[in-house]
Amino acid sequence: MAVIPWKPAGEMTHITKNTTRVDAVPKVTGKAEFSYDVLPKDALIGLFVTSPYPNCTAVTVDTAAAEALPGVKAVWTDEGKVCRMAGEFVAAVAAETRDIARDAVRRVRVEWERYPFVVKAEDARQPNSAQVHGATRPNVNRAADDEAGDVDAAFESAAAVVDGTYSTQVQTHTSLESHGMTCRWDDAGENLRVWASTQGVFSVRGELAGALEMPESSVVVTTDYMGGGFGSKFGAGVEGIVCARLARDAGRAVKLLLTREQEQTNSGNRPSSVQHIRAAADAEGRVTAFDMEAHGTGGYSQGAGFPAPYIYGVFGDPPSIPNRRIVRDDVYINAGNARAMRAPGHPQASFGMEATMDELAYALDIDPVDLRVLNDPNETRQAQYRDAAKRIGWSRRNAEPGADAGPVKTGFGIGAARWGGGGGGTRATVEIHSDGSAVVKCGTQDLGTGTRTVVAAVAAEQLGLAVEDITPLIGDTRFPPSGGSGGSTTCASVAPAIKVTADAALATLFGRVAPALDAQADNLEAVDRTIRRIDDPSKSLAWADACALLGAEPISETEQHDGSLSSRGTAGVCSVELTVDEETGDVRIQKVVSVQEAGLVIDKLTLESQLIGAVIQGISYALHEDRVMDRLLGHQVNANMEFYKISGAMDIPEIEPVVWMAEESLSRGVIGIGEPPVIPVAAAIGNAVRNATGARVAGLPITPRRVLEALEREGRAQG
Amino acid sequence: MPEHESTPDDTRADLEEEQADAREPDEDGAASGMSRRSFIKGVGGTAVATAAMSGATETDAAEASDGPDGVRVANITLSINGEAHAVSRVEPRTTLLDVLRNRLEYTGAKPVCERASCGACSVLLDGKPVYACSILAMDAEGHEIVTVEGLLDGDSLHPVQEAFVEEDALMCGFCTPGFVVSVAALVAENDDPTLDEVKKALSGNLCRCGTYTRVFAAAQTAARRVREGT
Numbered sequence: 001m002a003v004i005p006w007k008p009a010g011e012m013t014h015i016t017k018n019t020t021r022v023d024a025v026p027k028v029t030g031k032a033e034f035s036y037d038v039l040p041k042d043a044l045i046g047l048f049v050t051s052p053y054p055n056c057t058a059v060t061v062d063t064a065a066a067e068a069l070p071g072v073k074a075v076w077t078d079e080g081k082v083c084r085m086a087g088e089f090v091a092a093v094a095a096e097t098r099d100i101a102r103d104a105v106r107r108v109r110v111e112w113e114r115y116p117f118v119v120k121a122e123d124a125r126q127p128n129s130a131q132v133h134g135a136t137r138p139n140v141n142r143a144a145d146d147e148a149g150d151v152d153a154a155f156e157s158a159a160a161v162v163d164g165t166y167s168t169q170v171q172t173h174t175s176l177e178s179h180g181m182t183c184r185w186d187d188a189g190e191n192l193r194v195w196a197s198t199q200g201v202f203s204v205r206g207e208l209a210g211a212l213e214m215p216e217s218s219v220v221v222t223t224d225y226m227g228g229g230f231g232s233k234f235g236a237g238v239e240g241i242v243c244a245r246l247a248r249d250a251g252r253a254v255k256l257l258l259t260r261e262q263e264q265t266n267s268g269n270r271p272s273s274v275q276h277i278r279a280a281a282d283a284e285g286r287v288t289a290f291d292m293e294a295h296g297t298g299g300y301s302q303g304a305g306f307p308a309p310y311i312y313g314v315f316g317d318p319p320s321i322p323n324r325r326i327v328r329d330d331v332y333i334n335a336g337n338a339r340a341m342r343a344p345g346h347p348q349a350s351f352g353m354e355a356t357m358d359e360l361a362y363a364l365d366i367d368p369v370d371l372r373v374l375n376d377p378n379e380t381r382q383a384q385y386r387d388a389a390k391r392i393g394w395s396r397r398n399a400e401p402g403a404d405a406g407p408v409k410t411g412f413g414i415g416a417a418r419w420g421g422g423g424g425g426t427r428a429t430v431e432i433h434s435d436g437s438a439v440v441k442c443g444t445q446d447l448g449t450g451t452r453t454v455v456a457a458v459a460a461e462q463l464g465l466a467v468e469d470i471t472p473l474i475g476d477t478r479f480p481p482s483g484g485s486g487g488s489t490t491c492a493s494v495a496p497a498i499k500v501t502a503d504a505a506l507a508t509l510f511g512r513v514a515p516a517l518d519a520q521a522d523n524l525e526a527v528d529r530t531i532r533r534i535d536d537p538s539k540s541l542a543w544a545d546a547c548a549l550l551g552a553e554p555i556s557e558t559e560q561h562d563g564s565l566s567s568r569g570t571a572g573v574c575s576v577e578l579t580v581d582e583e584t585g586d587v588r589i590q591k592v593v594s595v596q597e598a599g600l601v602i603d604k605l606t607l608e609s610q611l612i613g614a615v616i617q618g619i620s621y622a623l624h625e626d627r628v629m630d631r632l633l634g635h636q637v638n639a640n641m642e643f644y645k646i647s648g649a650m651d652i653p654e655i656e657p658v659v660w661m662a663e664e665s666l667s668r669g670v671i672g673i674g675e676p677p678v679i680p681v682a683a684a685i686g687n688a689v690r691n692a693t694g695a696r697v698a699g700l701p702i703t704p705r706r707v708l709e710a711l712e713r714e715g716r717a718q719g
Numbered sequence: 720m721p722e723h724e725s726t727p728d729d730t731r732a733d734l735e736e737e738q739a740d741a742r743e744p745d746e747d748g749a750a751s752g753m754s755r756r757s758f759i760k761g762v763g764g765t766a767v768a769t770a771a772m773s774g775a776t777e778t779d780a781a782e783a784s785d786g787p788d789g790v791r792v793a794n795i796t797l798s799i800n801g802e803a804h805a806v807s808r809v810e811p812r813t814t815l816l817d818v819l820r821n822r823l824e825y826t827g828a829k830p831v832c833e834r835a836s837c838g839a840c841s842v843l844l845d846g847k848p849v850y851a852c853s854i855l856a857m858d859a860e861g862h863e864i865v866t867v868e869g870l871l872d873g874d875s876l877h878p879v880q881e882a883f884v885e886e887d888a889l890m891c892g893f894c895t896p897g898f899v900v901s902v903a904a905l906v907a908e909n910d911d912p913t914l915d916e917v918k919k920a921l922s923g924n925l926c927r928c929g930t931y932t933r934v935f936a937a938a939q940t941a942a943r944r945v946r947e948g949t
C-alpha cells in the first residue's frame with residue numbers, strides 16, 4: 001500500500017494539539033513501575049567493589065571472606081583489571097539484602113598495584129605529567145588539524161579581530177534513576193529476563209546476548225518506565241553483564257543498580273573544553289576567518305570533540321566562513337569517561353562561538369541579533385532570532401554594557417541551535433479487536449519525553465479515535481524493533497511508523513466492514529469513533545459496532561517507518577534576560593525564551609515540557625554544575641548530589657517555550673527536538689552577563705566568584 | 720615505580736580516613752548525614768525533617784535477636800497509609816526507605832541520593848514531609864507514615880496529583896512522587912501559596928528532567944482547588 005502523507009495540520013484532531021501525557025497518572029500515584037522498582041520474588045541485591053586508586057591494577061581479588069558471610073549467594077571478580085580511574089568495578093557480590101551486600105563488599109580483599117596518576121587536563125598536558133596509560137599511549141592526542149582558505153591574510157585585511165579563551169567544564173548526566181537492571185534466568189537457565197533502565201531495549205538485548213554467548217531471541221528486555229538517561233544509557237554496561245552473571249551463578253534473580261557515587265563517576269559525562277578562538281569580520285559584520293586552538297578531556301579514553309565553527313560557519317560551499325584553522329587535542333586524565341550527553345559537543349561549541357559573535361558585534365558596534373541574521377543563512381533561524389529577541393524584550397537592552405545605574409545590572413543575550421535528528425528503523429504492530437480495543441505495539445521506550453503519548457496520539461489520529469481508546473505498549477523487546485532513543489530520533493522514527501501501521505490496520509478494517517455499509521472500502525473514513533461513508537456520512541457505524549463485525553478474527557498489521565513522513569535538520573534560538581549583582585557576583589536569570597522548530601508537532605504539551613526541561617538543564621550547566629577532581633587523591637570530590645549542584649526550585653526563572661508552528665515547518669514531517677534546545681542556553685546566559693556588566697565570564701560555570709574576577713579584570717570591581 | 724599493597728581493607732580504611740571530607744561517607748553513614756541543602760530546608764516553613772528522630776523507639780526489646788554479623792535485629796510494626804505492617808528482623812541501620820521498597824511493596828518513594836539531598840524518597844511522617852532515606856526504620860515506629868500511594872482516595876486522585884497530570888508537571892517521573900508529596904504537604908498547610916512560597920517548599924526536591932516551572936503551576940492549581948473546595 002502506498003504511504004499516505006500526513007493530513008494538513010488544520011485537519012488534525014490530536015496531532016499538533018495538546019495531548020495529556022498518557023502515563024501521567026501512574027507516575028503521579030507511584031504506581032509506575034520503574035526498573036529500579038522491579039523486585040522479583042527472592043531477588044538478591046548486587047553491589048560492586050570499586051578501585052580506591054585512580055590508576056592501578058587489581059592484581060589479586062580474594063572474595064573468600066565475603067562468600068563466607070551468611071546471605072551472600074554469588075560473587076564476580078575481574079582479577080587483573082587495570083583501572084584508569086578511582087571507582088572502577090573490580091568485583092561484585094549478590095546477597096539477600098543490601099545491608100549484607102554492603103558488608104560483603106567490605107570483606108573483599110584486593111591486592112593493588114598503584115601507578116602515578118593525573119586528574120586535571122591542564123596537568124596532564126605538562127611534559128613531565130604522570131601518564132594515564134603508562135608508556136602505551138600519550139596523554140595528549142591531536143584530534144583535529146584542519147586549515148582552509150588563507151587565514152593569516154583574512155586577519156590582516158579584517159575590519160575587526162577578536163580574541164578570547166573560553167572554557168567549559170565536565171558535566172555529569174546525573175540521571176535520577178541510576179544505571180543498572182534486574183536479571184532473572186528462566187526455564188532452567190535457558191532464557192534471560194531483564195528489566196533495565198535504558199534508552200535502548202534492543203541495544204541492551206544485543207549486548208547481553210553477545211556477552212553471554214546466547215541467542216538474542218533468548219533474552220527479553222523490558223523498560224516500562226525509566227528515570228532519565230540523557231545519552232548515557234544505551235548499552236547493558238558492565239553492570240548489566242555482571243548482573244546477569246551473578247543471577248546465573250546464584251540461580252536467583254539479581255537486582256544491581258549503581259550507587260549514587262558510582263552513577264556520578266562511572267556512567268559518563270559531557271567532556272570539558274578550552275577554546276582559544278580568534279575571529280575576524282569585515283566592516284559589515286560578515287565573519288571572514290576563524291582560528292581555534294582547543295583541547296578538552298573526555299576521561300581516560302574518550303574524545304572531547306565538538307563542531308566548530310558553530311552555526312555561523314558551517315553552511316554553503318564554499319562555507320560561509322571561508323578561512324579557518326582548527327587545531328584540537330583530546331587529553332586523557334584518570335577520571336570517568338565521557339558518554340553522549342544531550343547534544344554531544346554542541347553546547348561547548350555554542351559557548352565559544354556565541355561569545356565570539358558577541359565580541360565581534362561589540363567591536364563593530366552592530367546589534368548581536370543583526371550580526372547573527374547576517375551570518376546565518378538558515379531562513380527559519382533568521383526569523384527565530386527576531387522572534388526570540390522580541391519575546392525577551394530586546395528593545396530594553398543596553399547597547400552599552402553595564403549602563404544601568406546601581407550595582408544590579410540587567411543584561412540580554414541570545415544564541416542558536418542546529419540539530420540533525422531524523423528518523424528510521426522502526427516497526428510497529430496495530431491490532432484492532434472485536435471488543436473495539438486498539439492496541440499498538442512498538443519496541444521503543446519512553447525516557448520521559450512523551451514517546452508513549454506520541455504512540456497513542458498518532459494512532460488515535462489515524463483511527464479516528466480518542467487518545468484514551470488506544471492501548472500503547474512499548475519498552476519491550478517482544479514488540480517490533482525500534483532504535484535506541486538518542487540523537488533526537490525517537491519521535492521522528494516512531495510517529496511515522498505508527499501512522500503507516502495504523503493506516504494499514506484501518507484499511508483492513510474498512511475492507512472488512514465495507515459490505516455492512518454497502519460501500520467500497522476506499523469510500524470509508526474513520527472520524528470521531530465512527531466509520532462512515534465519505535460520499536454519504538449519514539451511512540455510518542459506531543467504532544464499536546464496526547469492530548464487533550470482526551468476530552473471532554482480529555486485525556493485526558505490522559508496518560514500518562517511511563522516510564517521507566519525517567525529516568531532519570532543525571533550527572532553534574534561545575534568548576535570556578538576567579541581572580547581575582556587581583557587589584556579590586550573583587547572577588539571577590529573569591526569563592528565558594526557547595524558540596524551537598520541530599517539524600510536524602505531535603504533542604505540543606509534552607514538546608513544550610521538553611523545551612522547558614532543556615532550558616533548565618542549560619541553566620544548570622551555565623551556573624552550577626562542575627565535576628571537581630581532587631588532585632592529591634585522584635577522586636571526584638563531588639560524586640553526590642549536594643556538592644554536584646544541579647538547578648533546584650530556587651534557581652528557576654520564568655521560561656517561555658515557543659514551538660515554531662510556521663506552516664513551512666509543520667509540513668516538513670516529524671523532527672525530534674530532545675537535544676537542540678539545551679544547546680544555546682549557556683551561551684546566551686554568558687552573553688547576557690557580558691551585556692549586563694561589560695565583563696566577559698569566559699569559563700563555565702558562571703559562579704559569583706568568576707563574575708567578581710571578571711569585573712576586577714575590567715577594573716569594575718565594587719567595594 | 721608501582722608499589723604493591725597487600726592489605727586492602729586497611730589501606731581502604733586509611734584512604735577513606737584521609738579523604739574524610741573529600742568523599743562521601745560510607746553509605747551506612749547516610750542516616751546521620753545532614754546536607755547543607757537539607758539544613759537550609761530544615762529552617763524553612765514547610766521543612767523536610769532530615770535529622771534522625773529523637774525519642775525512644777517502641778521496639779520491643781524482647782523481640783530483638785541476633786542478625787547477620789552479630790547485629791541485633793528487631794521486629795517492628797509500621798503504620799503506612801493507615802495500615803499496620805509487621806516487619807520482622809530489621810537491623811538498626813536499615814532505613815525507612817529500604818523497608819518501604821524492599822520489605823513492603825511501596826516503591827513510590829525513590830532512592831536517588833540516599834543522603835538527604837534530593838527529596839525523591841519523600842514521604843509524610845505525621846503529616847510532615849521527610850526523607851525516607853535518612854530515617855531509620857526503627858525510628859519510624861509509632862508514627863503515621865503516608866507515601867505517595869496513600870494520597871489516593873480510593874481510585875480518585877488527590878487534588879495535587881490531578882494538577883500534576885493537567886499541568887504536565889512530570890517527565891521521566893522518577894522525582895515526581897517526591898514532588899507530589901512535598902506539594903501535598905505544602906497545600907495542606909497553605910492553600911494560597913505565592914510563587915516564592917512554592918519554590919521554598921520545593922527547595923528540598925531535585926528534578927533532572929527540568930519540570931520545575933510546571934510543578935510550580937501544578938502546586939498553585941492544586942492549592943486553588945483545595946481553597947475553593949473543588
Ligand code: FES
Binds near residue numbers: 832835838841851852
Ligand atoms: S534519596 Fe532521600 S533525599 Fe535523595
Ligand code: FES
Binds near residue numbers: 176929
Ligand atoms: S521528571 Fe525526571 S527527574 Fe524529574
